[in-house]
Amino acid sequence: MKTAQLVFIPFPGIGHLASTVELAKLLVARDDRLFITVLVMNLPLDSKNGPYTKSLSSSSSMSGECIKFVDLPPVNIDTEANPMTFLVSLVEDQKPHVRNVVNKLMAKSDSSPLAGLVVDMFCTTMLDVANEFGVPTYMFFTSNAGFLGLMLHLQDLHDEQNVDTTELKNDPDAELVVPCFFNPVPAKVLPSLVLDHNAATHMFNFVRQFREMKGILVNTFVELESYAIHSLYGAKSPAVYPVGPILNLDGDQSSDIVTWLDDQPATSVVFLCFGSMGHLSERQVKEIACALEHSGLRFLWSLRQPPPKDKLMGPSDYADFKEVLPQGFLDRTDRIGKVTGWAPQVRILSHPAIGGFVSHCGWNSIMESLWYGVPIATWPLYAEQQMNAFEMVRELGLAVEIKLDYRREFTSWNDLTAVSAQEIEEGLRKLMVFDSDIRKRVKKMSQKSRMASINGGSPYSSLNHMINDVMDSLP
Template sequence: MKKAQLVFVPSPGIGHLATTVEFAKLLVSQHDGLFITMFIMNLPYDSKAGAYIDSLIASSSIDPRISFFNLPQVDMDTGIKPMLFLVSFIEKQKLHVREAVHRLIAQSDSPRLAGFVVDMFCTTMIDVANEFGVPTYAFFTSNAGFLGLMLHFQQLRDEKVVDTAELKNDLETELVVPSFVNRVPVKVLPDVILDENRVDYVFNFFRRIRETKGILVNTFVDLESHAVHSFSDGETPTVHPVGPILNLKVDDQNEIVKWLDDQPESSVVFLCFGSMGYFSERQVREIASAIEQSGFRFIWALRKPPPKGKINFPSEYEDFREVLPDEFFDRTAEIGKVIGWAPQVTILSHKAIGGFVSHCGWNSILESLWYGVPIATWPFQAEQQLNAFEMVKELGLAVEITLDYKRDLSGEDNKIVLSAKEIEEGLRKVMEHDSDIRKKVKIISEKSRKALSSGGSSHSSLHRLINDVMDL
């Protein structure tokens, strides 16, 4: 049997890493001759990635053909701007990746090195792959619509047709983008491409993605058919829709499951805003008021903002009463739970969940669709506004609380505080039992599962990739 080895370089941070690990597991499950070595970059302020890999290895839930290598830590100033921090951090790791690959292929029993698979933020590692004379594939953890938009504007900027940083002066403008059927409002574009200090960094990632042999996208054809077909213009590398790539491990022993078991089917609204999800005290109080006024059963994942001016993740409140209205717990004790970090998949998979108020990170969207739970959109950073727009306006698979809420880098809510009335309206729409959106989400849930089954669109795409890697 032919054997081949891929080197994976995921982006630092648990969000991208967890999805990349799931993709690696899926790949090796499809071919016995495929081996993967994954290089782990640990951020100086975040120990979650290392702990996650340790738990995987300890649980023996990982195929022995997948191995992990922790790259040495690099000295970084955590006080610099986030985009510059990320670019500098990954650039400093190139030397360590090069040395590690040399050691890997020097082993007598090492399978043939067939290529690199790099995260969208790690495209500088193409240089290292080129040194070893192997192709690079990009693993794109977000959606095809976003990929198409970024490649489109990167090309227009390079050709000096559009300076995206100037678009911020007219937020009401709507733009034609090949990967979207509808015109895309400037106000839902990622802030990074409207910021003249960051735009060149991010477009360089996408400029280099064009150098890869293929782009592996965490989506499926039935979800984003227009976006996927927009790439057949001969101007981009082959796009392989291989999703949904999800970690669907459920913790049935979690104490929140016991509470959910006692609730009626589809009666609980779940509010959760991802690993960077936090709000100002003013906004927290408006959310609390909306929950109370709606009367719905609820689970609310509430996180504490990090210190201002520092790159870090939200933390846990010692006492939620620090930010919640007086007697909120007394008035809602029978119908809801306020928690810190949330076991999101465990909660979304439960039959008692009827709606999901989400920041619209792509992983969260795919998880919600997989379990047939409709989303109410509340994005606040990165490409989340574009994701929310796609879900509401392009695909009709979500209801809108807001599409263009943005939080600035200091962690403030950018002077925008959504009112309890606006939030309550969103809660009522997402919890409507016989809505067209709920029916459409149930249909796409079935299609998401079929995409990965034998003969499904993503299954077929995955095997085309494997045949390419194995040189079959």
């Protein structure tokens, strides 16, 4: 039987790495001719990264089977650098190590032939390595089809019409007609990646390399993003494979949080969580606390401490929540609320007590929330999250809005744009009390996401097409 080997190169942030591993598991489960080696970079920003990869490497279902993990040596990168400069340097400096690993894999007499590299959207420079070995490169786009189409469109505008996207931030009322969206896109929800000169330069370099891929796998499904996906077919881009929802549904089953939720009525609790890299200012934390207390709603709040100022690091847990929350808040809300540090998000969203989710709108979080039928109130922070919020609220009608254009990059301590307690409370009440239509639509999309995941669903067909393309590329 002809077999093939793929080398996966994910970006090391936990949101990228976890979904990439789930894709690898899906591929080898679908076709036993495939063997996958995942190259893991060291990233000091995300405290969950190391424990996660160690647990995978030691897993009996992985080790010695079709998926192997190789830790790449650490490289010396300035953690005080601009975030995009840091990212580009991190990946570029790993090229020699990647070449070395691929050489060793190909030198093994018993190994399957190398069929290609599967790289993250931020690791497209690894095209050079694939070309040196004469194999194709595929990209796993860990965000959605709408964002992919937007970036391809903006790069076209930049390269072919000399449009400076950074100038769009000077006109917050401007709107763009973008082929992958039915509605005009407000400039104020464009990702920061295209509004900053340094970041935009690097980002458009990535997007140019998107077009050199043999194919692009996207973590979405046709039933969710039909308009955006169809706009990509026939466009000036490689083959697009919607293979989602790609989810890591393994959660912490023994958490005291789950015990607390067990005592709450069904769909009564609003869950607030801002992602693995999300943090808020003390001023903003107090506004949230006031909104929660005044609303009287039951709540579970994952509250993280910002990293040291000017350090490119992830947030951590507070030693004592009283240092940031209003005086007496914990005592006054003890009957209806719980404040915690890091929280097992998947396990929480799956709990019947959860009735709504205040989210930063990272794409993995959106997919998890849709899977479990939990409606979202949008509060984006960084990266493409403003675009995700726009798509969920305005384009798809699957979320309510607290904010669409809030921005707080994970290296920023600016709290000039704090959302008021009144705005937050209005969003909470709309999410938990008033907007039953959103809840019904989210429940229907939950059913569609699960139907898409079974044999014969649209992602099943897309994955088969991609596997066939991989096997047909073998010499």
